[in-house]
Amino acid sequence: MQNTRTEVVVVGAGQAGIAMSEHLGQRGINHIVLEKDRIAERWRTGRWDSLVANGPAWHDRFPNREFGETAPESFATKDQVAQYFEEYAAQVGAPVRTGVQVTRVTRNEGRPGFTVETSDGTIEANYVVAATGPFQKPVIPQIIPEDAPLNQIHSSDYRNPGQLPEGNVLVVGAGSSGVQIADELHEAGRQVHLAVGPHDRPPRRYRGQDFCWWLGVLNKWEMSAPPAGAEHVTIAVSGAHGGQTVNFRALGSKGLTLVGRASSYSNGVLGFDDDLAANVARGDANYLSILDEADAYIERNGLDFPQEPEARELGELPECITDPLSELDLQAAGITTIVWATGFSVDYSWLEADTFDERGRPRHQKGVGQEAGIYFLGLPWQSRRGSSFIWGVWHDAQYIADQIGIQRAYAAHQPIAANALSAAATA
Structure with missing residues (x-):
């Protein structure tokens, strides 16, 4: 994966990263999803054995896929949730690269975009979405x-x-x-x-x-x-x-x-x-x-x-x-x-950007980072109370994809030369 180039790098292939990939793909935006472990790893190995989802299967899901054998009013097990996201990634054709850890992200100097350093080489990207969620540390x-x-x-x-x-x-x-x-x-x-x-x-x-x-x-x-x-x-x-x-x-x-x-x-x-x-x-x-x-x-x-x-x-x-x-x-x-059972803090030590407060928490508006080109997904109360739920992160991802699309349109705009404007005005 040496010296790869893409428009968007999405860091994390949990529920946030998979949702982000679906919406980017629908808009034809070239992207790569990087995951240091496996898809939905937190659900696989970061939970206790008997855990089930806190919401019923009819609710805690993405809009375009139901849970397989789980009855709508029942609560999916953690393994069923992990399988759901793995199958969903395949359904939307998410370009996920597992076993790749992002070690550093820096803004390019003198040219647009970011350099993403990973355990498997370097990627150049115009935009970076931190989809690692709130359960990091x-x-x-x-x-x-x-x-x-x-x-x-x-x-x-x-x-x-x-x-x-x-x-x-x-x-x-x-x-x-x-x-x-x-x-x-x-x-x-x-x-x-x-x-x-x-x-x-x-x-x-x-x-x-x-x-x-x-x-x-x-x-x-x-x-x-x-x-x-x-x-x-x-x-x-x-x-x-x-x-x-x-x-x-x-x-x-x-x-x-x-x-x-x-x-x-x-x-x-x-x-x-x-x-x-x-x-x-x-x-x-x-x-x-x-x-x-x-x-x-x-x-x-x-x-x-x-x-x-x-x-x-x-x-x-x-x-x-x-x-x-x-x-x-x-x-x-x-x-x-x-x-x-006292919760988690975030860890964005790999992301060198001017978009964090003194405690290392993201400064953002609905996931749009303070520094242009940086986005966040999967945070509690990112845009609404439901943001940290499975269905909520899907809707937040839709918004972030829209914002990236808007920025791409501005970046692609080519202004008319001044002499052409003058000629048009006097014609």
């Missing part, structure tokens, strides 16, 4: 020293209960990953503590419709920015067990010990913020607000949907919420493993 808060006598892993390294050493487990983080991992460990017979921070928790289904449908008809997927104060609030939702509403009251009542956010550590004792009850109450309020909006939508549109009054029965608050722990001696509690 696992984040573990600097609370417990690495040399503490504990097995500490990030949720991206968790696979199954049998992988962990004997003993009890603390899971830190109550978004979708943390909740599902904690519940799986509890079902496997482990004693589990779960640190719960601020979160939203929509109903999995309500009055016959999945929450993905409700957020659609209520126009919540199209929100362009999170509400003030909710920029870093996670969503607790799960497709596990056929899809169930996440209920922290129920989790506490069935034996998981809920605690507040982990905040300090000293001599083997982990301290927690006094925010557990408030976080659970906020999640409950979010849940009930969606039920209220759904009921109003049904009445407003005269829909004959089944009643579901039991959905408003939240259950009793377990003792771990009403009388929460402020600290925990990890050794005395028999905790041998901490699973940090």
